[in-house]
Amino acid sequence: MIIITGGNRSNLNKLPLRKYMVGTIMAIILTMIFSFSTKAQAEEDSLYARLGGTYNIASTVDHLVDLIYVNKGLNANPVLAAIHGQKQTKAGFKAMLTNWVVQETGGPKIYQPDQFGRGKSMKDSHPHLNISNREFDIIKTLALATFYHFNIGNHEIDQLMDDLESYRLVIVTAADEAPFKSRLVTEMDGFDYHTK
Numbered sequence: 001m002i003i004i005t006g007g008n009r010s011n012l013n014k015l016p017l018r019k020y021m022v023g024t025i026m027a028i029i030l031t032m033i034f035s036f037s038t039k040a041q042a043e044e045d046s047l048y049a050r051l052g053g054t055y056n057i058a059s060t061v062d063h064l065v066d067l068i069y070v071n072k073g074l075n076a077n078p079v080l081a082a083i084h085g086q087k088q089t090k091a092g093f094k095a096m097l098t099n100w101v102v103q104e105t106g107g108p109k110i111y112q113p114d115q116f117g118r119g120k121s122m123k124d125s126h127p128h129l130n131i132s133n134r135e136f137d138i139i140k141t142l143a144l145a146t147f148y149h150f151n152i153g154n155h156e157i158d159q160l161m162d163d164l165e166s167y168r169l170v171i172v173t174a175a176d177e178a179p180f181k182s183r184l185v186t187e188m189d190g191f192d193y194h195t196k
Helices: 015-042 047-051 054-070 078-085 088-104 133-149 154-165
Strands: none
Touching (some): 047 054, 047 154, 078 088, 133 154
């Protein structure tokens, strides 16, 4: 506390000076609050964190792979049918896909190549499967149904579906595919499948 002795105290109590000081202090406080809230919004949690981490991702992948292995449209591809017919491949595929999704969504970097040739890049791991655009759309449809099944938020679904679509050109390797019109067209093609 400051005690003023002597002099003219009436100058200190002038209303315009007080208003100016209060206004300046309020402006500083509001600026600090606004900049803090803007920074907090800009630093969104990783998709990995928003999905609930490895266990939630593993549950989602488990459900999705079960759908993929029994889908008649996918199993019309003889290479996929041969893989899906070997039940021992399912658990390993679930583990590798879980690791890939964890890493792809911003989690720990756990998707690694192994001595058996698994864990390669999407480009290097799909050519022999001869996947068509139609089969890719089937996978996207099953993925979307899985995301809805687990009640994943719209914002997260949009990010997941966009990320999956970004791999179409390296996963689709069917050379003799007839002209195909996707029923799951992206924004770039004029249709917005997004949930917004």
